[in-house]
Amino acid sequence: MKRRSFVQASLALGTVGSLSMVGCATTAPLPSKAKVVVIGGGYGGATAAKYVRMLSNYQIDVVLVEPNDSFISCPISNLVIGGSKTMGDITTPYDNLKSKHGVIHARDRVTEIDRGKKTVTLAGGVTLGYDKLIVSPGVDMMWGSIEGLKDASASGQILQAWKAGPETAALRRQLEAMPDGGVYAIAVPLAPYRCPPGPYERASQVASYFKKAKPKSKVLILDANPDVTSKGPLFKKFWAENYAGMLEFRGNHKAIAVDAKTKTVKFETSDDVKADVLNVLPNMSAGLIAMQSGLANANGRWCNVNYQTFESTAAKDVHVIGDSVLAAPLMPKSGHMANSHGKVVAAAVVAQLSGMEVNPQPLLTNTCYSFVNDKLVVHVASVHQYVAEEKTFKTVAGSGGVSSAPNELEGIYAMNWAQNIWADTLL
Amino acid sequence: MRSTPFLAALLLLGSYAGSATAATPQDTVKLHQRALAATCANCHGTEGRTTEGSAIPSLAGMPREYMVAQMKAFREGTRPATVMHQLTKGLTDQQIETVSTYFSTLKR
Numbered sequence: 001m002k003r004r005s006f007v008q009a010s011l012a013l014g015t016v017g018s019l020s021m022v023g024c025a026t027t028a029p030l031p032s033k034a035k036v037v038v039i040g041g042g043y044g045g046a047t048a049a050k051y052v053r054m055l056s057n058y059q060i061d062v063v064l065v066e067p068n069d070s071f072i073s074c075p076i077s078n079l080v081i082g083g084s085k086t087m088g089d090i091t092t093p094y095d096n097l098k099s100k101h102g103v104i105h106a107r108d109r110v111t112e113i114d115r116g117k118k119t120v121t122l123a124g125g126v127t128l129g130y131d132k133l134i135v136s137p138g139v140d141m142m143w144g145s146i147e148g149l150k151d152a153s154a155s156g157q158i159l160q161a162w163k164a165g166p167e168t169a170a171l172r173r174q175l176e177a178m179p180d181g182g183v184y185a186i187a188v189p190l191a192p193y194r195c196p197p198g199p200y201e202r203a204s205q206v207a208s209y210f211k212k213a214k215p216k217s218k219v220l221i222l223d224a225n226p227d228v229t230s231k232g233p234l235f236k237k238f239w240a241e242n243y244a245g246m247l248e249f250r251g252n253h254k255a256i257a258v259d260a261k262t263k264t265v266k267f268e269t270s271d272d273v274k275a276d277v278l279n280v281l282p283n284m285s286a287g288l289i290a291m292q293s294g295l296a297n298a299n300g301r302w303c304n305v306n307y308q309t310f311e312s313t314a315a316k317d318v319h320v321i322g323d324s325v326l327a328a329p330l331m332p333k334s335g336h337m338a339n340s341h342g343k344v345v346a347a348a349v350v351a352q353l354s355g356m357e358v359n360p361q362p363l364l365t366n367t368c369y370s371f372v373n374d375k376l377v378v379h380v381a382s383v384h385q386y387v388a389e390e391k392t393f394k395t396v397a398g399s400g401g402v403s404s405a406p407n408e409l410e411g412i413y414a415m416n417w418a419q420n421i422w423a424d425t426l427l
Numbered sequence: 428m429r430s431t432p433f434l435a436a437l438l439l440l441g442s443y444a445g446s447a448t449a450a451t452p453q454d455t456v457k458l459h460q461r462a463l464a465a466t467c468a469n470c471h472g473t474e475g476r477t478t479e480g481s482a483i484p485s486l487a488g489m490p491r492e493y494m495v496a497q498m499k500a501f502r503e504g505t506r507p508a509t510v511m512h513q514l515t516k517g518l519t520d521q522q523i524e525t526v527s528t529y530f531s532t533l534k535r
Binding site: 359 | 509522
């Protein structure tokens with residue numbers, strides 16, 4: 001497979017490279033304007049960039065602004081924290097978007113969007129014009145929601161690891177360094193936040209690790225929500241049967257402050273909790289550039305969009321996708337959902353730029369797998385149909401659902417899902 | 428196999444570069460069809476081609492009638508599944524036929 005990819009990449013460079021600056025975007029100067037500029041190379045933005053190219057039969061030029069040279073996946077990153085996968089397993093370079101799809105990758109950050117002039121300014125100083133802007137900046141941590149957390153996070157003492165990357169590896173190291181008999185505590189913010197089942201999968205992964213390596217240790221879930229937010233009955237049954245006495249769930253625990261020195265979390269109404277490894281998640285909002293650009297016009301926190309096209313209700317020709325969007329009913333903030341957004345926005349933008357009718361009935365799907373140990377998996381799936389009369393996506397009655405019980409077959413499918421969605425987003 | 432889009436792109440560059448407004452009604456139908464089929468790609472691979480060694484099957488080149496029948500069997504519960512019985516319940520007959528037609532036209 002590796003050899004074939006290499007041959008394909010070489011072929012692609014040979015045929016297309018001479019026509020444009022494909023293949024050397026990091027060294028070649030950026031164009032002064034592109035028909036489509038995409039901000040953020042996550043599940044949403046990378047998919048949108050690739051699919052604008054594909055669905056336009058490679059007619060529409062796309063610049064993807066993303067500072068990193070590789071994509072690191074949040075899905076499966078909890079298995080790195082649990083110790084059954086490595087950082088390498090969840091990392092995919094962006095090269096193929098260039099070599100196979102002709103996406104120009106600007107390794108930079110956008111510092112300003114000028115909606116009037118239809119330009120973005122990059123941190124490196126370059127100004128880039130667009131006809132259509134697709135903004136996919138993920139989530140930002142609302143540090144102010146928990147006193148002391150910003151500094152504790154910056155010093156590396158209390159991590160989030162809610163954007164996969166160096167913090168994922170750092171949290172793993174903290175767990176490895178923790179003595180047997182220690183306590184790991186994860187504080188969960190009020191919904192909505194990125195990846196509803198993520199905290200419970202992570203707690204399960206840590207418990208799975210402790211059970212093998214540090215059996216006297218404890219896992220605490222300190223949840224601002226009253227109950228487990230996603231796949232609740234499945235998680236709770238598995239915990240009771242497999243992690244009894246080790247993993248404890250405490251609802252209605254809204255964290256309001258941390259003390260990094262004493263490793264303590266303070267809550268709105270409950271007693272303080274001390275832990276050896278603290279993993280405290282604050283409230284989350286739309287990504288920084290969306291917040292700074294006036295796109296977060298839903299309570300100043302999320303972005304309202306016209307769901308048929310994902311065009312911002314605050315700015316013409318600016319489309320927002322992924323976790324930053326104010327979710328339609330029952331629409332999760334997940335990688336799979338962001339990938340689905342990426343395709344709907346790509347088709348809409350291609351239609352608009354090509355004088356075609358926009359799809360009147362876009363469809364979104366979501367399948368989200370959670371590992372309860374290193375092999376067994378549960379899923380939640382849903383289908384979301386755009387309903388023109390109500391101008392929103394609604395789950396189709398009777399569709400969707402969860403696993404009947406954790407099972408190994410879905411463990412295999414979950415890893416295949418990951419390989420395929422990484423390829424669909426990036427290769 | 429994967430270089431096909433590039434050949435197509437090169438041909439198209441010659442024919443309608445710079446005439447983006449000259450889309451035909453067939454182009455629109457094709458775009459919407461591809462966008463609907465793309466909802467399968469998250470698990471079944473871009474253009475229905477999964478990564479090597481995937482237990483999730485590729486859809487590219489699957490015979491149309493076979494795929495329609497499997498999707499309906501998932502939906503009716505006559506073919507057991509982990510996820511597909513829940514996803515197919517969210518699709519209309521027409522959506523099933525559209526994606527099945529599309530994937531049947533693609534090379535494996």
